[in-house]
Amino acid sequence: MSAVTSAHDEHDDHGPKKGIMRWLTTTNHKDIGTMYLVFALVMFFVGGAMALVIRAELFEPGLQFVNPHFFNSMTTMHALIMIFGAVMPAFAGFANWMVPMMIGAPDMALPRMNNMSFWLLVAGGVLLFSTLFMEGGAPAAGWTMYPPLVLQTGNSLPFAIFSIHLLGVSSIMAAINIVATIFNMRAPGMGLMKMPLFVWTWLITGFLLIAVMPVFAGAVTMLLTDRFFETSFFDAAGGGDPVLYQHIFWFFGHPEVYILILPTFGLASTIIPVFARKPLFGYHSMVYALVSIAVLSFVVWAHHMFTVGMPIAGELFFMYATMLVAVPTGVKVFNWIATMWKGAMTFETPMLFTVAFVVLFTMGGFSGLMLAIAPADFQYHDSYFIVAHFHYVLVPGTVFMIIAGTYYWLPKWTGHRYDEKLAKVHFWMSTISVNVLFFPQHFLGLAGMPRRIPDYAVQFAEFNMISSVGGFLFGFSQLIFLYIIIKAIRGGEKATGEVWEGAKQHGLEWTLPSPAPYHTFEKPPKIK
């Protein structure tokens, strides 16, 4: 240790570099966390703009604005950008900022790799976005990229695949880094079963990422060789099988959707106790529920494929396995409510978004349970019902918790309290409009409207119009969010270290001053 200390005396290395080089070369977990979050926010608006193109076209029957091919590009790119550009980077941003502070570590375990994984993400994101301007247009076969259709993509196919490789490498690096940090850098005394739930969810998410991203990379590489090197993995004429791709894809895809939701469980388990002024109910069962959800996620993939023509034994197995997921998920919801029970609750904006999350995510869970029933899924599958389902779990589910987490930690990051009044306006606008946007889509799907169509029969007009109105309201409400964040960065009421009343008991990050200094926990804290 003494050698390091003396080196410090010679050149002061405690503050960030100046200018652009600070961001290009930084290895500081807070800087990298900030960059991840800013990237995610930008992509959230880019993907959101694409969603508005979709909702504008679907505002009324007939084609008004875009041709069907471009419409398909929009649905495809909206999904890819929201998943790989907005949600996953937002979680990586939270992890970078908060995991070291929550476990009392000075930084991430692998700080240089941390920098590399962020800049690879940017490279992958830019490459993916650039396919919009290529001959033949951006990928338009849906984010699942099912062959043979995806093989009809124009010049953009190899670029889209390479961008997925880059994004995959970036995610795997981030995951390895977070797992290594959690295993090796916890402050003395912080056993695994003492870690904050958010850290637990990221530990499991990290393992899921490491397990499935290579599978996805393999699947898209097989598409690449089918298209350019005359293999026929997915072509029946050459002895392959188009459905094989779907099995591989969803073996990745189902754990992937849990990658998109598990960290939000961690956020909810972090936020509810603070605002209920009570410890989390059932910490142990929360951890066990998480682990069982993660394990189950590997054996339910074919519920995305009930209609491809599986043998009856397969249909039944995947139906039962999927229904089982409801048990640990239910345990989590019950535990959150038990945490609220007999608390002394206050409803600052992070708590408001979290309460909305518990209700609306559970509604998405209910429709998920309905979808698990294979014979009923024969009706729901590929209709607007499924669109409603996964948007309920991903928007008022995942996105709401990302927003809640942002409000929750924004004072810690910026040192300023955000505008609470305006944030409440943001909450009510978002919560009302998100339901206007997605609830009618249940009806559309049940009445028989397929997903991924740019135009529809006139009996679907009313609910599509309501949905589009909700979409535009929801989209523009998010500008309030952007304004609040910028305002808090630029100034405002000084935040205390604790920020939220009594928060010190709920997490190490609240024992630090606000804004958190550039380097924190250089000496590990004492854990009681």
Added chain:
Amino acid sequence: MAGRYFGKLMIKIMLGDSSVKKTKQIFAHLFLMLLGLGEANAEYALNMPKGVTRISNDVYDLHMLILWICVAIGILVFGVMFYSIYYHRKSVGHQAVQFHDNAKVELLWTIIPTIILVVMAIPATKTMMEMDDVSEPDMTIKITGWQWKWEYDYLDSGVHFFSSLDAESNQARQLGSGVDAADIENYLLNVDNPLVIPVNKKIRLLLTASDVLHAWWVPEFGWKKDNVPGFINDAWVSVEKPGIYRGQCAELCGKDHGYMPIVVIAKEQAEYEQWLEEKKTQALAAASSADREWSQAELIAKGSEVYQANCASCHMADGQGVPGTFPALAGSSVVTGPLDGEVSIVLNGRAMMPSFGAMLNASDLAAVISFTRNGLSNKVGDSVQPLIIKPLLAAMAQPEEDDDW
């Protein structure tokens, strides 16, 4: 984008555009709907149709069962939560009680949901097994998905035809067509040749595809199933009520995925047999039309129809194609080059282009080839007779000889 959209909408409103009138009508509808004053049999539907088969009724019952179970759980769970939110607030002076574990309730809310799931799984399994049982059908129809039409093959009677979006919807659906969708009957849900089946017969459906994945879905029948190229899936249907049932392709299959509807007409046995005879006569007439000499004007006129129905979705109505995806035919070196070359590509297909020799009859093929050479701003001047195409089609139908390998 959004700005542009609302800008356009405002301009439309100021100009009194007809589509805005439609928008106003829909808003009026919405308003009535919210007040619960809409006509009893309003066009929109809120729920899954019960359908017209035993299976579809079973599926509907399952759907309602799970829905009500979820609603009950939801009311209970959210009820408890909102009670807590109301009474356990700091602002009403509630003091937090610092408990954080209770093994008994945790066990309870693990076991009760498991029991509910088992209760749900029993009827679901029964329906699933019933759906899966395709044994002992009365007749079999093979359904092949193409980009973007359906092919129906009555395996027992040899009747065979293609079914694509009707011409009226097809015109109205074009970007900037200026036609109000509400003026078209069954907009996007109507076809030129519907599938006709007899009622109360167990009909086995074999599903496959020729190019990419499709999925055949008629909500009134209670299921959908994927059409996978190179593989055959099976399903069955037994319709209990004569009527017209409409559906759509449910698996993304490219740019015109939204434009390949399904129409099934269920008829009493006698009417069905009459229809079958008509179809057979039509097929004979179409075959014999290839045996006579056609005038060039006749070929081009017929070819124009065939082109709009079969070619325009990719090569565009004016033959300009889509840069980077679908080549232009206007001025194309293939179309303006030697006749043999074009005939060969149209019959056998190339890359994304399907083999139209498998889809169209000799007269239609001759007509459409003649049209492309003398329409779409091409002026080659020659044409081809159905009599020339007929032997080529016959040769295609011959099985390939083993030594070709």
